[in-house]
Amino acid sequence: MLLLEAILLTVIVASTPLLLAAIGELVVERSGVLNLGVEGMMIMGAAVGIVAAITTGSSALGVAAAVAAGMAMAAIFGALTLGLAANQVAAGLALSIFGIGLSGVVGAGSVGVPREGIGQIALPLLSDIPFIGHVLFRQDPFVYASFALVAGVSWFLWRTRAGLVLRACGENPASAHALGYLVLRIRFLAVLFGGACAGLAGAYLSLVMTPFWSSGMTAGRGWIALAIVVFASWLPWRAALGAYLFGGVTILQLHAQGAGVPLPTQLLAALPYLITILVLVLIMALRRGGGGGPQSLGTPFVPDR
Amino acid sequence: MTLSRRHLMTGAAALAGSAALPGPAAAQDRANVGMILIGPVGDFGWSHMHDQGRRRMLEVLGDRVTSNLVESVAPPDFDRVATQLIRTGARLIFTTSFSYFAPTQRLAPRHPNVFFENATGPATLPNMAVYNARFYEGRYVQGVIAARKSRSKQIGYVATFPVPEVIHAINTVMRGAWSVDPSMRIRVVWVNAWSNPGREAEAARALIDQGCDVLCSHTDGPAPLQLAEQRGIHGFGQASDMTRFAPNAHLTSSVNSWGDYYAARARAVLEGNWQASDTWGGLGSGMFSLAPFTNMTPEQASEAERIRDALANGTLHAFDGPIIRQDGTPVIPAGQRLTDDQIRAMNYFYQGIDVAMP
Numbered sequence: 264m265l266l267l268e269a270i271l272l273t274v275i276v277a278s279t280p281l282l283l284a285a286i287g288e289l290v291v292e293r294s295g296v297l298n299l300g301v302e303g304m305m306i307m308g309a310a311v312g313i314v315a316a317i318t319t320g321s322s323a324l325g326v327a328a329a330v331a332a333g334m335a336m337a338a339i340f341g342a343l344t345l346g347l348a349a350n351q352v353a354a355g356l357a358l359s360i361f362g363i364g365l366s367g368v369v370g371a372g373s374v375g376v377p378r379e380g381i382g383q384i385a386l387p388l389l390s391d392i393p394f395i396g397h398v399l400f401r402q403d404p405f406v407y408a409s410f411a412l413v414a415g416v417s418w419f420l421w422r423t424r425a426g427l428v429l430r431a432c433g434e435n436p437a438s439a440h441a442l443g444y445l446v447l448r449i450r451f452l453a454v455l456f457g458g459a460c461a462g463l464a465g466a467y468l469s470l471v472m473t474p475f476w477s478s479g480m481t482a483g484r485g486w487i488a489l490a491i492v493v494f495a496s497w498l499p500w501r502a503a504l505g506a507y508l509f510g511g512v513t514i515l516q517l518h519a520q521g522a523g524v525p526l527p528t529q530l531l532a533a534l535p536y537l538i539t540i541l542v543l544v545l546i547m548a549l550r551r552g553g554g555g556g557p558q559s560l561g562t563p564f565v566p567d568r
Numbered sequence: 569m570t571l572s573r574r575h576l577m578t579g580a581a582a583l584a585g586s587a588a589l590p591g592p593a594a595a596q597d598r599a600n601v602g603m604i605l606i607g608p609v610g611d612f613g614w615s616h617m618h619d620q621g622r623r624r625m626l627e628v629l630g631d632r633v634t635s636n637l638v639e640s641v642a643p644p645d646f647d648r649v650a651t652q653l654i655r656t657g658a659r660l661i662f663t664t665s666f667s668y669f670a671p672t673q674r675l676a677p678r679h680p681n682v683f684f685e686n687a688t689g690p691a692t693l694p695n696m697a698v699y700n701a702r703f704y705e706g707r708y709v710q711g712v713i714a715a716r717k718s719r720s721k722q723i724g725y726v727a728t729f730p731v732p733e734v735i736h737a738i739n740t741v742m743r744g745a746w747s748v749d750p751s752m753r754i755r756v757v758w759v760n761a762w763s764n765p766g767r768e769a770e771a772a773r774a775l776i777d778q779g780c781d782v783l784c785s786h787t788d789g790p791a792p793l794q795l796a797e798q799r800g801i802h803g804f805g806q807a808s809d810m811t812r813f814a815p816n817a818h819l820t821s822s823v824n825s826w827g828d829y830y831a832a833r834a835r836a837v838l839e840g841n842w843q844a845s846d847t848w849g850g851l852g853s854g855m856f857s858l859a860p861f862t863n864m865t866p867e868q869a870s871e872a873e874r875i876r877d878a879l880a881n882g883t884l885h886a887f888d889g890p891i892i893r894q895d896g897t898p899v900i901p902a903g904q905r906l907t908d909d910q911i912r913a914m915n916y917f918y919q920g921i922d923v924a925m926p
Contacts, residue, residue, distance in 0.1 A: 269777040277770050367610055374610045377790070377813040380798075473765040473791040475813065478608035478640075482764040513767075517774040520757045521724070528730075528758040528926040 270514060271398045275406055278510030280464040282409045284488035285502045286416055287460020292492055294453035295433035297561040299355025302485025303362020304336040304458050308465025310366035313476045314373050322381050326466045333462020334455050336362055341454040345447045348563040370476040380474035405467045417499040429453060433557030436564040446564055494543050496555040509535050595840035598632055602658035604649055605639040606665035611763050613788020613807040617824040618664045624827025625834055633834050646671040654682050660837045683842050690912055692844040702850035704740040705879040706822035706858055708886045710804050711744020712875050713819050714782040715752050716868050717802050724780030725756045726771045726792045730926045734786050736914040740886045741784055742921055755780055756923045765791040809859040821859040828854055851880035887911055892919040
């Protein structure tokens with residue numbers, strides 16, 4: 264296997280959980296809700312996913328359980344911020360902390376239990392394309408799901424009426440409400456979708472990347488997913504770019520270390536973050552300010568009856 | 569008013585508590601033992617094994633000992649947690665991280681009636697002992713095995729932070745490897761974390777892609793070993809026996825085992841003869857052991873056993889001279905041996921390791 268091919272394969276594996284979580288959060292934020300609980304939903308997905316897979320012996324059920332766990336966590340957040348109009352930042356942070364703690368309890372019985380990971384599936388024909396086919400189409404199902412999600416969400420948000428309504432809820436919920444749309448219900452569905460994606464990202468960690476349970480195994484990936492949404496200025500394709508850029512620089516710095524590049528490893532380890540910030544600043548400068556975020560992001564909406 | 573009264577009452581309760589405590593030397597029927605862990609019990613690594621040790625202590629001493637455990641305590645929270653443990657009656661407290669050394673050292677003089685034990689600090693106080701295991705002995709055996717198993721002559725090392733404990737482990741792996749084949753080389757990737765399974769797996773992938781075919785790991789989880797299994801190469805487990813994570817790749821694991829030490833120390837408190845000791849137990853002490861050698865030829869396994877036993881009974885030592893730094897400066901000549909303090913302070917790679925110190 265060519266080294267470049269090997270590196271790209273690793274980059275995709277490293278980036279996929281970030282991309283899955285980011286694309287979910289992107290939809291949530293487009294609907295006007297800021298859910299900082301991605302880390303908590305992701306780690307609950309990881310814990311419930313591996314526990315369910317171990318208990319039932321089925322990876323598919325594990326993934327389903329992980330998605331359900333992410334959605335359940337999101338539902339709590341939705342009930343607090345949409346039902347009770349609680350502060351979204353506070354509720355999101357609480358959800359993260361809660362998820363990290365609860366996942367430890369859920370996973371306690373599965374510490375040190377090994378499990379076969381979910382393997383790759385080569386897509387017929389496509390995987391025979393030299394190089395690109397090897398890198399892109401001999402992957403695990405999660406990677407294909409992430410491709411599909413980026414395309415699907417992009418299509419949904421900009422090519423469907425429902426997507427337009429969802430974006431309207433994020434830009435100006437009062438107008439959307441006046442037009443007769445159920446803003447809170449739409450936002451709640453978006454929040455659930457975000458939870459499902461975060462749960463899926465968690466399942467990727469505990470069922471594919473490192474198929475075992477270890478407390479705190481998400482190690483901050485949920486926060487990076489949040490950053491990628493801002494980096495992407497709320498555009499799905501750019502979120503994919505951001506996730507692969509971040510994953511790519513992360514892997515390259517590991518390779519640089521292994522190859523003995525004489526740079527301080529602390530600096531190399533900081534590189535993904537530095538480059539992400541740099542690109543973000545560049546994008547901002549090119550657009551002359553203006554983040555392009557939904558106008559009502561993070562503002563609770565209470566419909567007056 | 570309420571607030572000040574509450575403070576007053578807590579103060580009174582603490583006073584009553586400390587008055588009830590017997591002096592350090594008195595024997596007693598029962599003791600409460602506290603333990604503070606840097607990570608979660610569920611890390612299947614360092615903290616997990618300390619908790620296993622605590623359970624073993626409870627098993628050995630039965631109802632004479634009770635214990636309270638606090639996990640995932642960040643160093644800034646240490647004082648609060650330790651003080652709370654003391655208030656609830658702990659007579660002996662194990663603080664199980666090097667990051668707790670300074671905070672423990674600061675707290676111990678203020679609680680002369682409580683005994684503290686810190687893993688893996690370098691200095692003692694009248695009521696503070698330190699303990700650690702000579703894990704590097706296991707690293708030497710790993711080096712020997714790696715040199716026998718590797719075809720590419722390259723060892724991959726998933727390292728955590730450039731602290732002496734990790735640096736002397738890397739040096740010792742190579743010492744062991746060179747004893748078999750002086751052409752062995754090592755590649756190191758620092759993941760800057762004690763536990764981040766995803767990053768560990770990525771580091772392992774990078775090392776394997778660069779041609780390493782035996783992986784050593786200083787992080788706690790089985791992720792690098794699992795990668796080794798997936799890619800059909802070999803690797804070593806860390807902290808606990810990880811054979812089942814990689815039935816075809818696993819060579820041996822360094823298995824931490826604190827239980828007997830904890831039981832002995834708690835018993836000393838019960839019997840009133842606790843002393844502030846500095847324990848650094850090797851393979852011979854039972855503080856850690858090597859998991860059964862797997863995926864080796866009988867000759868390779870018996871060689872590994874021979875080296876292990878020689879290290880355990882002291883006929884072989886991992887830090888015998890000559891020791892020369894990476895840049896060619898001699899540290900000690902042949903015939904001498906590094907002192908424990910020199911080992912604990914090691915901040916250089918040996919000559920022949922072509923990896924830059926971060």
